[in-house]
Amino acid sequence: MRFQRVLLVLPEYPGEHFKRKSPPVGIGYLAASLKAAGVECFAVDAGEVSPAELERTVRKVAPDLLAVSMMTFRYRHHYTLVARLKGMAPGARIVAGGPHVSLFGAKVLEECAELDFAIEGEGEISLRLLCEGEDPGSVPGLHFRDGGVKRFAGANSFLLDLDALPFPTYECLQLGRPHAISLCSSRGCPSKCTFCQSTNMGKGWRARSAENVADELEYWYRKGHRLFDFIDDNLTLDRRRMFGICDEIERRGLTGIAIGAAGVRADRVDWAILERMRRVGFSHLSFGVEGGNDRILKVLKKGETFAAIESAVKDATELGFNVTLYFLVGSPYETLEDVRDSCRFAAKYPVTDAFFSNLMPIPGTDVMEWIVEHGRLLRQPEDYLNDTAEFERAPLFEGPGMGYAERVAALKMTDEVRVKIRRRFSQRRAQLRAVELTERLAVVPVVGRFCSPAVSRAFLHRTLLAAIMAWARVRGVVVSH
Ligand code: B12
Ligand code: SF4
Numbered sequence: 001m002r003f004q005r006v007l008l009v010l011p012e013y014p015g016e017h018f019k020r021k022s023p024p025v026g027i028g029y030l031a032a033s034l035k036a037a038g039v040e041c042f043a044v045d046a047g048e049v050s051p052a053e054l055e056r057t058v059r060k061v062a063p064d065l066l067a068v069s070m071m072t073f074r075y076r077h078h079y080t081l082v083a084r085l086k087g088m089a090p091g092a093r094i095v096a097g098g099p100h101v102s103l104f105g106a107k108v109l110e111e112c113a114e115l116d117f118a119i120e121g122e123g124e125i126s127l128r129l130l131c132e133g134e135d136p137g138s139v140p141g142l143h144f145r146d147g148g149v150k151r152f153a154g155a156n157s158f159l160l161d162l163d164a165l166p167f168p169t170y171e172c173l174q175l176g177r178p179h180a181i182s183l184c185s186s187r188g189c190p191s192k193c194t195f196c197q198s199t200n201m202g203k204g205w206r207a208r209s210a211e212n213v214a215d216e217l218e219y220w221y222r223k224g225h226r227l228f229d230f231i232d233d234n235l236t237l238d239r240r241r242m243f244g245i246c247d248e249i250e251r252r253g254l255t256g257i258a259i260g261a262a263g264v265r266a267d268r269v270d271w272a273i274l275e276r277m278r279r280v281g282f283s284h285l286s287f288g289v290e291g292g293n294d295r296i297l298k299v300l301k302k303g304e305t306f307a308a309i310e311s312a313v314k315d316a317t318e319l320g321f322n323v324t325l326y327f328l329v330g331s332p333y334e335t336l337e338d339v340r341d342s343c344r345f346a347a348k349y350p351v352t353d354a355f356f357s358n359l360m361p362i363p364g365t366d367v368m369e370w371i372v373e374h375g376r377l378l379r380q381p382e383d384y385l386n387d388t389a390e391f392e393r394a395p396l397f398e399g400p401g402m403g404y405a406e407r408v409a410a411l412k413m414t415d416e417v418r419v420k421i422r423r424r425f426s427q428r429r430a431q432l433r434a435v436e437l438t439e440r441l442a443v444v445p446v447v448g449r450f451c452s453p454a455v456s457r458a459f460l461h462r463t464l465l466a467a468i469m470a471w472a473r474v475r476g477v478v479v480s481h
Pocket of ligand 2: 189190191192193196197198233265288
């Protein structure tokens, strides 16, 4: 069975969640890989179109394969979407992939009757093979139905040569001009944080070469893009590679860019590397702090010391980065006093923002096991994963450290701290703008009111030059230019 027309579908995430500001990288990679194999590829973000528009798109594209990307978060909504898609295109087959499938495998086929296939792990090769008509039994990571019996083709190994992948393409998404371009320069994470579900990309860290990363940056740069976001979990794990990326950005003259990096581990940066990054255009860094002291970091198996985190945040703010900090509220054994430590640290340095997440245990993580053993779930995962919004503040479990009331108090306290931090940042930004404007007004002389800044700058330049030459003549110094 071959598939020639594929519609990639991103489900909607109703409610208050982290919103995507840039195109989805996973979809971009899948589209590029299918395109390279000659498969016609389209994409739609169900969160960005009305149900009627979604249906119109499905009918217009008339795909023979619908490929739905799934996170565990809101998974029941994704299953409903699959059922709706089946109704819109009864003749098409449907395949699911993404973190939810990597975590639950065959269970996804069991729970979602309308699904024909599910692919675990990275989809570039497996989805292509499925479309090319490879026998399902030999497509790595593929779960499929064979005469009513569910079968698994075997584990999908992680891609090692990431440089060999074509750059992601977003043309099929018809996004208009995206706010920023996301870049994924490495995959996988060797750390063992107990709250994180990072099985999707594996424990082995795999990286693209500095040249290949810069090639992609330059590719987007030449198309006029200037805002970039690295979405890696561990952008700076290999120090030499990070310096290499900075060198390439500089060597290729990619100036006037602003780059953000969400996944930077504090113990993997120092002043030298941060300074280098700042100089070539990195402007925004996010650090996962999670807890306010070493005791909590140890419980979370964060694998770094609080001193390392503090040093990185101090350096980054001194170097003028916009810094966002991420904390968890309600970690195992965390007390109200520990949460106060988090709040004190969040307010200590001039950061741009600090997020305090109400810890939402994801199945498959150590935190979930801990709760089952030592605490008490206040709501069942299948409920809160499907009806709780990311920013809701009702505690989902309790355990030694904090009961329900303390958790509510802790979340309220962190909300207040965040308001203060954001207000402080707005004030600082307003002050900086005021200074900038005053300087600009000082540069543009009175004539600036009657002509363009360029003309007034030229006027100022000539006047200054004339003044310097007059001064030189008076002092008997010869000035030439
Ligand atoms: C960037 C990012 C976001 C962005 C954009 C998400 C997006 N849909 O593009 C934003 C900020 C919006 C976001 C939000 C959330 N995220 Co997020 N996010 C990430 C992050 C850091 C990178 C994702 C990425 O682009 N990876 C690189 C690409 C290449 O990988 P990929 O997207 O997984 O796609 C590959 C495979 O999964 C597979 N695949 C994907 N889709 C499909 C579909 C088919 C049919 C097939 C065959 C294969 C396939 O093939 C792709 C290519 O190899 C990951 C961590 C990570 N390292 O992956 C977390 C991650 C995906 N997020 C996670 C979570 C929990 C969330 C949130 C619920 C809240 C939160 N705490 O962050 C919200 C969800 C709300 C929402 N609106 O999406 C979890 C998901 C866990 C799970 N089991 O579901 C992850 C894994 C983080 C973690 N370690 O816990 N996120
Ligand atoms: S939280 Fe970050 S560092 Fe920790 S395991 Fe997850 S991806 Fe790795």
